[in-house]
Amino acid sequence: MNGIAPDKNIGPSLDGTWKPKPALPKVITGKDTGFALVMLVIGFLFWNLIPPGSLGAGVTLFAVIICIASGGYLHISGLKQGRASLVCLAVILLSSTYFLLSDSIIIKNLNFLFLMAGFIYWICLTTGNRMEKRLAFSFLYDMINQSILIPFSNFSCCFAAFKSRVGENKRGKGIVSGAAGILIFLPVLILVVNLLIDADAAFESFIENLRFSFSADLLEYLLQMILGIPVACYLYGMIYGNRYKRYTDHLTLESAEKNVMAFRFAPDTPVYSALTALNLIYLVFFLTQAAYLFSAFTSSIPAAMTYAEYARRGFFELCTVAGINLAVIAVAHAIIKREKEEKQKLLKAETLAICFFTILLIATAMSKMAMYIESYGLTQLRVYTSWFMILLLAVFGVIAARQFKKFNGTKIVIISFVILFFVLCYGNVDGMIAKYNIDRYREGTLETLDVAALSELSDAAVPYLYELYQETDDVEFKASLRSAINGRYYDEASMLPYETTFRDFNLQTHQAEKIRAVISN
Secondary structure, three states, rough: OOOOOOOOOOEEEEOOEEEEEEOOOOEEEEEHHHHHHHHHHHHHHHHHHOOOOOOOOOOOOOHHHHHHHOOOOOOHHHOOOOOOHHHHHHHHHHHHHHHHHOOOOOOOOHOOOHHHHHHHHHHHHEEEEEHHHHHHOOHEEEEEHHHHHHHHHHOHHHHHHHHHHOOOOHHHHHHHHHHHHHHHHHHHHHHHHHHHHOHHHHHHHHHHHHHHOOOOHHHHHHHHHHHHHHHHHHHHHHHHHHHHOOOOOOOHHHHHHHHHHOOOOOOOHHHOOOOOOOHHHHHHHHHOOHHHHHHHHHHHOOOOHHHHHHHHHHHHHHHHHHHHHHHEEEEEEEEHHHHHHHHHHHHHHHHHHHHHHHHHHHHHHHHHHHHHHHHHHHHHHOOOOHHHHHHHHHHHHHHHHHHOOOOHHHHHHHHHHHHHHHHHHHOOOOOHHHHHHHHHHHHHOOOOOOOOHHHOHHHHHHHHHHHHHHHHHOOOHHHHHHHHHHHHEEEEOOEEEEEOOOOOHHHHHHHHHHHHHHHHH
């Protein structure tokens, strides 16, 4: 493969001390220069297609563009897609398609982070630079290396690609240097212009005429181009660095494991004592509070407590305990010294006991939440926390199983997370919440319908609100439903829809706008 061999950034000098080595040379070809230009366009498109506060069809389009551009560059560089990278690419496309379909703000924000992480790992898989040829715990080290170390170590390579071509003659070098100087000094220029506007009316009039001559869109595009430069440098640095294996060895599996081993400083006795004390507390807790805790399974509650007080309070307390237990297991396994086989068996026993108690707590918490939902219906918080507890249940199940037999638990956890995350994305959570509560209200099993809470859901809830709107003859109730349907996307004073573009488009909002148009006539 065309490129440079991996090298270390540091090495021993003649006197035995460790000193930094010279920076690795940059290998720049015509393909690299062309790709640098493409990345500058993609940096601009990042801000143009994904404006702050809006995650719609623009995200889907951007994901398709960057995958085609990056995949094409790596393909002509001799790097082919393997089975693992194709699976990851399919995950990316599935993740990006969600923005075209759904309107849930919370899930879209989480999915955007998921999409970025997926793209980074796809580049790692395509270039063959992951630390192990399998999905294992080293995935964490890979993500640190790929998202931080490699991109910023090669951050200047995008400029170097232009310099190698444009800067070959004095005129080209002067143009590049001049443009760079203006861009760097631009904030100062803007500040000076604003101060002069405040100081002189004639100059203010001149600038206003100049602004009128140049459309606001042009100024916005200019700002997006400027902000796109660091995005382009980051993306180019990551992809170029992986393609040439330049600074990909800042973090290796050996160095990561060596650091982990160095972190194991705690003697076994204090750790085992702490774990034993924790398990004894859980045992006493379950024995003394059994009737209180497990009444959720029989839908009975303690005296002087309402369903809301019992289920809500108990659920979040147990969620917190489950999270603490996961942290305790992680820290204990990270810091304890592993010297004797007998002591390792004791660590497994302590871990298994914590997992058992935690799984019991999670089951109890889920039973409490089922009671709460049965009495008061669904909300976003109830759905999201229940989803998180199911994920924790899978994690603790894997941890418990690994105490009996060694297997790749990290792979199972990651795959479980991806599957559960897509269930959350494509499960139409807000629509499901509205449908469930409205159906229960129709059946008479839900005493009241909190229309104000339903109005805070995304446009996924609008079709179900509209069905109820058509059915009811209650004028006051009909008005509240109409307000809920119109509320989030309409200005209350003018009742005019906010301006949107194709970047903001999603199918659920498109369908909701059709319904709003019908009820507004």
